[in-house]
Amino acid sequence: MEFRLLKTFVTTTKLSSFTKAANDLGYAQSTVTNQIQALEEELGTMLFERLGKQIKLTKDGEHLYAYANQILKLSDEAKDLISSSLIPKGSLIIGTAESLCLHRLPGVFNTFRSRYPKVEINLHFDTGSDYRTLLRKNTIDIVFFLDVPCNENDLITHVLFEEPMAVIAAPNHPLAKKRQVIPHDLSGQSLILTANGCSYRRIFESILAQIGAKPASVMGVSSNEVIKRFVCDGWGIGFLPHVVVSQELKNNQLIALPWAGPAFAIKAQLIYHKDKWISPALRAFIDITLTAFKTAGT
Incomplete structure (x- = not known):
């Protein structure tokens, strides 16, 4: 049984009129009549007694009405449940x-x-x-x-x-005077980098390794704030996203070295x-x- 036929049947029963059911459902009266007839043919029984313009449920119609109400109610509950599940939570x-x-x-x-x-x-x-x-x-x-x-x-x-990156140093660092800094310039330098496993540390170290640049030491630090502080204090050269050090660059606490090496493409x-x-x-x-x-x- 189709839900639309059951809905038409229930509405017709409640309003006791094919005409009123048609108006309520937005159908032509002939559509309501055809749908009720289709339901009666499917079930092999009469659902309404038709006495002139009056209609009355048969015994089978009464039985179906009880079940149809439950079926439509469960259908509405299911729709509400599924609809609510589509709300992000x-x-x-x-x-x-x-x-x-x-x-x-x-x-x-x-x-x-x-x-x-x-x-x-x-x-x-x-x-x-x-x-x-x-x-x-x-x-x-x-x-x-x-x-x-x-x-x-x-x-x-x-x-x-693309995330702009910065090779950073204290303003008084010897490399701060260079017009260009290439990977070889970092040979023998102390580096203050993010912890092992950080993607952009891996990329930076890979660039240095490819051209054979060997830092004197590498300190791994898990905090960007600590990295910035150590670099400011002259402990070594750092490598961080530009946005992370923008305030320190603006305040001249750090400088971005003029990197002329391979692009980081991060x-x-x-x-x-x-x-x-x-x-x-x-x-x-x-x-x-x-x-x-x-x-x-x-």
Whole structure:
């Protein structure tokens, strides 16, 4: 039995009139008549006694009416349940670097929280080079990270923008006087870099290794603020996203060395597994992020 036929039957019964049912449902009266006849033919029984312009349920009609009401009620409840499930709620686990969270994502989070306050956001900062593993294990839902473009077949990647990087030093550092700084200039220098596993540390060290530049020492630090402080104090040369050190550069606490080596080509990317179920909450986060950076033109 089709739901539309049952709905017509129930409406006709409640209003005790084919004409009133047609008006209520937005049908022609002939449509209501045809639908009731189709239902009677399917069931092999008469549902209404027709006495002139008056109609009255038969015994079979009374039995069907009781069930039809329940069927339509359950149908409406199912629709309401499914519709409500399409509203973003639940939780999201987002992997990202702390620097990106502080300098690139606040606008995204503000928009998302204002629209979908029922979604719980959990941030996972310890992604590093393990983001692929975490996505494949479904430990995190999505990653916002810096790296060379990801071309893994089982991962969906949205490249958002190129992240400008800065090779930084204290203003009184000997290399600050050079008009150009190339990788060989970092041979014998002390480096203050992010911790092992950081994608852009890996890229920076790879560039140095390719041309044989050998730093005197490398200190790995997990905090950008500590890196900036150590570089300011003359402990060595650092390498961080330009946006992270913009205030210190403006205040002349640090300088960006005039890098003339290979381009870093570090991209900000949004990535998730191709087989990941895109929940309404995750879809909303992806859409807001893509829109935010497209609009910003960053």
